[in-house]
Amino acid sequence: MITGKELREKYIRNQPTAFCPGCGDGMVLNGMSRAVENLGIERKDIVAVSGIGCAAWVVSPYWRVDTLHTTHGRAIPHAIGVKVGNKDLNVVVVSGDGDCVGIGGNHLIHACRNNIDLTVIMINNGLYAMTGGQVAPTTEHGEKTITTPYGNPSQGMDVAELVKAAGASHVARWTTYHMRELTKEVEYALEKKGLSFIEVITQCPTRTGKKDNLSTLEMLEWYKNNTSKNPEDGKITVGRSVDKERPEMADVIYEQIISAGGTLK
Amino acid sequence: MPQKIHIEIDRELCTGCGICIRFCPKDVLGESGTLNQYGNFYTEVKKLEECIVCRQCELYCPDFAISVEVKE
Ligand code: SF4
Ligand code: SF4
Ligand code: SF4
Numbered sequence: 186m187i188t189g190k191e192l193r194e195k196y197i198r199n200q201p202t203a204f205c206p207g208c209g210d211g212m213v214l215n216g217m218s219r220a221v222e223n224l225g226i227e228r229k230d231i232v233a234v235s236g237i238g239c240a241a242w243v244v245s246p247y248w249r250v251d252t253l254h255t256t257h258g259r260a261i262p263h264a265i266g267v268k269v270g271n272k273d274l275n276v277v278v279v280s281g282d283g284d285c286v287g288i289g290g291n292h293l294i295h296a297c298r299n300n301i302d303l304t305v306i307m308i309n310n311g312l313y314a315m316t317g318g319q320v321a322p323t324t325e326h327g328e329k330t331i332t333t334p335y336g337n338p339s340q341g342m343d344v345a346e347l348v349k350a351a352g353a354s355h356v357a358r359w360t361t362y363h364m365r366e367l368t369k370e371v372e373y374a375l376e377k378k379g380l381s382f383i384e385v386i387t388q389c390p391t392r393t394g395k396k397d398n399l400s401t402l403e404m405l406e407w408y409k410n411n412t413s414k415n416p417e418d419g420k421i422t423v424g425r426s427v428d429k430e431r432p433e434m435a436d437v438i439y440e441q442i443i444s445a446g447g448t449l450k
Numbered sequence: 451m452p453q454k455i456h457i458e459i460d461r462e463l464c465t466g467c468g469i470c471i472r473f474c475p476k477d478v479l480g481e482s483g484t485l486n487q488y489g490n491f492y493t494e495v496k497k498l499e500e501c502i503v504c505r506q507c508e509l510y511c512p513d514f515a516i517s518v519e520v521k522e
């Protein structure tokens with residue numbers, strides 16, 4: 186089995202990272218790297234795409250694969266370009282909740298509708314962390330943030346339900362407490378044809394932690410006590426909620442090119 | 451042959467977040483109380499003999515700072 190040091194030397198660059206101590210973003214990077222290692226996928230066959238925000242830094246500049254660090258909310262359209270350009274690549278998007286469903290929400294919806302073969306990992310810390318902790322579409326109702334000092338007047342969005350309705354062929358939710366399950370889920374997503382969406386509820390000790398007066402370890406404990414695989418428990422439901430087969434867009438485009446008499450490399 | 455276990459914690463990469471201490475089932479790890487050059491209290495190995503090489507610490511470390519090596 187690969188040791189921590191071997192994993193670091195193979196998959197990580199530019200350390201130490203700029204993540205705050207105890208940030209869950211590094212844990213997601215850890216799980217992703219292990220998933221790739223467990224599947225034996227070569228690094229040259231992966232392109233990782235991100236937008237803007239703390240979570241965007243998970244792949245660029247820290248993951249030792251080809252990366253694209255793009256504009257705010259636009260990781261998915263760039264990733265679609267990569268996938269359609271060369272459908273043999275494993276294309277992975279890592280995006281924060283603000284980037285993925287706030288700024289870039291429309292791209293997410295239509296990528297799911299087209300069921301393009303991407304692995305989208307949405308790191309959800311419930312607010313815009315990099316810019317100081319502003320309210321995001323994922324912030325729960327009543328939560329205080331620096332832009333909702335009297336409590337969030339709107340409702341938090343269940344993004345897993347949204348992508349399910351939009352047509353993603355694989356949807357799951359875990360937290361950083363569930364590192365083993367998360368690693369397995371990323372493995373499944375990398376192999377699954379079509380759009381895979383994994384939400385990872387992740388601690389941000391600097392923004393959520395400070396405002397709620399919770400330490401990294403208290404947040405991890407909270408995930409343990411407030412999540413369940415059984416939706417009837419009235420807790421945050423974790424696990425795989427969608428796993429289905431639907432036509433995938435890059436495949437369809439390649440077939441159309443061939444049947445129109447075109448050639449592909 | 452008995453196993454020879456070595457746990458390496460990179461003092462400069464370790465942010466002292468304490469996650470490995472929390473997730474180690476055998477209380478092998480603990481606080482050093484010493485600062486590294488980035489101003490973080492790095493974690494150190496306290497009870498190496500208790501380690502069962504479950505690698506939970508490596509799996510949960512956000513900074514790839516800990517490595518469990520086994521020599522036969
Ligand atoms: S602000 Fe929050 S999300 Fe950003 S690096 Fe720090 S802990 Fe992580
Ligand atoms: S989990 Fe990693 S960074 Fe955190 S205290 Fe342990 S070795 Fe250090
Ligand atoms: S390998 Fe397991 S027992 Fe050993 S230090 Fe790590 S978590 Fe503790």
